[in-house]
Amino acid sequence: MATPNELTAMRRAIAISAQGLGTTSPNPPVGCVILDSDGVPVGEGYHLRKGDHHAEVNALTAAGERSEGGTAVVTLEPCNHHGRTPPCRQALIDAKVSRVLIAAMDPTSRGEGGAVVLEQAGIEVERGVLEQEALLVLGPWLHSLRTGRPYITWAYSVGIDEGRSDQALTELRRTHDLVIRRDGAVEEGVPGGHGEDSFRVPLPPLGDESRKALDALNESGARTVLIEGSSNEAARLLADAVDRVIIDVPGTRPSFSLTGPGAESAVPGGFWLTDVKPSDSHVRLTAERATQDQ
Numbered sequence: 001m002a003t004p005n006e007l008t009a010m011r012r013a014i015a016i017s018a019q020g021l022g023t024t025s026p027n028p029p030v031g032c033v034i035l036d037s038d039g040v041p042v043g044e045g046y047h048l049r050k051g052d053h054h055a056e057v058n059a060l061t062a063a064g065e066r067s068e069g070g071t072a073v074v075t076l077e078p079c080n081h082h083g084r085t086p087p088c089r090q091a092l093i094d095a096k097v098s099r100v101l102i103a104a105m106d107p108t109s110r111g112e113g114g115a116v117v118l119e120q121a122g123i124e125v126e127r128g129v130l131e132q133e134a135l136l137v138l139g140p141w142l143h144s145l146r147t148g149r150p151y152i153t154w155a156y157s158v159g160i161d162e163g164r165s166d167q168a169l170t171e172l173r174r175t176h177d178l179v180i181r182r183d184g185a186v187e188e189g190v191p192g193g194h195g196e197d198s199f200r201v202p203l204p205p206l207g208d209e210s211r212k213a214l215d216a217l218n219e220s221g222a223r224t225v226l227i228e229g230s231s232n233e234a235a236r237l238l239a240d241a242v243d244r245v246i247i248d249v250p251g252t253r254p255s256f257s258l259t260g261p262g263a264e265s266a267v268p269g270g271f272w273l274t275d276v277k278p279s280d281s282h283v284r285l286t287a288e289r290a291t292q293d294q
Helices: 004-020 055-067 088-094 114-120 131-147 167-174 210-219 233-237
Strands: 031-035 041-046 071-076 099-104 124-126 151-157 178-180 186-188 224-228 242-250 271-278 282-289
Touching: 004 031, 004 041, 004 071, 004 099, 004 131, 031 055, 041 055, 055 071, 055 088, 071 131, 088 114, 099 114, 099 131, 114 124, 131 151, 131 224, 151 167, 167 224, 210 233
Parallel strands: 071 099, 099 124, 151 224, 151 242, 178 224
Antiparallel strands: 031 041, 031 071, 178 186, 242 282, 271 282
């Protein structure tokens, strides 16, 4: 069972893994923390983009010889195949760590899987450590693998100038692989963030068929897509595939008379309200597509 110190390390790994959102796709955003033999953090790392070192290698590099006999705490099962980089499970074996804690298992792992190979090398492996918390970052990537399409967020405003650009919206763009702007333009959330030869931006228009549009987005390497604006044609085209909505609702006085139909802040049917955040000018609602158990 994971110790309190190891749980703290896993939450740190989850936190730093989020820094790869918007650039790692089609690879997953992963974080890793190395503890020495006394349980002291000595290195950490995360995956930035395909072709760059993975989280485990970056963390082991930072830890150096202090990783020997220590523990690797990683948000996703270490990879078990040669791609653009060597398999991470081998890097952990070569570093002579004695224990590996994994939050989520990798459904793309080749052969018997990285965790099994680590165990075969005599390394203790614990699976499912804070898995639900790790899914806050890894969830959209895993969703994309299950569905064969990107995780889609639709962000729009109700009764607010849709042309405005606040800091929260800018940050939202940066956590998505692709952004479909109000005029139909498609661009990277982080311009140039995915590097070369591993990702491409599909040329608009995406077409007038939902499946073809989703295929074009998926084939680009995108795992997350942001649609901006209530009047965006892409929102209508992909309405049945939207997984999350983020709605900015204008603020009001404590007592406010409704002169129109009102209730414009209502979450669309089929979605489940998951977060409410007020600001000086508006309230931001977040809702996810409801599942049967909700």
